[in-house]
Amino acid sequence: MQKIKPCLWFDGTAEEAAEFYVSVFPRSRITSRNRAGADWPAGRAGDVILVEFELNGQPYQALNGGPDQPFSEAVSLSVTCDDQAEVDRLWEALLQGGGSEIMCGWLKDRFGFRWQIVPARLEEMMRSDDAEKLGRVTQAMFSMVKLDEAELERAFNG
Known part of the structure; x- marks a missing residue:
């Protein structure tokens, strides 16, 4: 398992972005979706917080962190x-x-x-x-x- 993964910060579109990126690059896939167990500053319980995915075998994370970090x-x-x-x-x-x-x-x-x-x-x-x-x-x-x-x-x- 990689010890370093780039984490990309999104405002509610992490899952959509990860799905788009894996559709563009070969040998790419979503590896997990982590959902919030409770309401949190950028969303509600059940929302996707983090999507882990691979682009051509390289791992990445897409975080729904909110609007503060464009x-x-x-x-x-x-x-x-x-x-x-x-x-x-x-x-x-x-x-x-x-x-x-x-x-x-x-x-x-x-x-x-x-x-x-x-x-x-x-x-x-x-x-x-x-x-x-x-x-x-x-x-x-x-x-x-x-x-x-x-x-x-x-x-x-x-």
């Missing part, structure tokens, strides 16, 4: 994608129901949580020791909203 730009999940098809699929799926595009491969889902959808090839390019290639690919990335692997590759190669 998501911010300070925390996101970065998803490394094998190819452009995976980038496109995840991008569209996570925007469903009211998400919004940000920039440089970032988006905000309908729950207000931020994601980075990144082609694995970009991660490889960003580790380059060639300053010119690195400069070109960085500029290309900053000009994009959803990342385009082919365009990034063209920029990298000059």
Whole structure:
């Protein structure tokens, strides 16, 4: 069992969010739902307090903590994608129901949580020791909203 699990704070939508996330990512599932045995500051007896789930085998928790701790730009999940098809699929799926595009491969889902959808090839390019290639690919990335692997590759190669 993992000793460290990211816990995402929601205002009454933890179960809906967890169900949505497991529908988007392969090898994902809800592992438990914990209900309140009594009324509590953010809800009533019987309400779901905590949902434990896995995304591609990685454990997470979704907590119905109330309105006091909204998501911010300070925390996101970065998803490394094998190819452009995976980038496109995840991008569209996570925007469903009211998400919004940000920039440089970032988006905000309908729950207000931020994601980075990144082609694995970009991660490889960003580790380059060639300053010119690195400069070109960085500029290309900053000009994009959803990342385009082919365009990034063209920029990298000059």
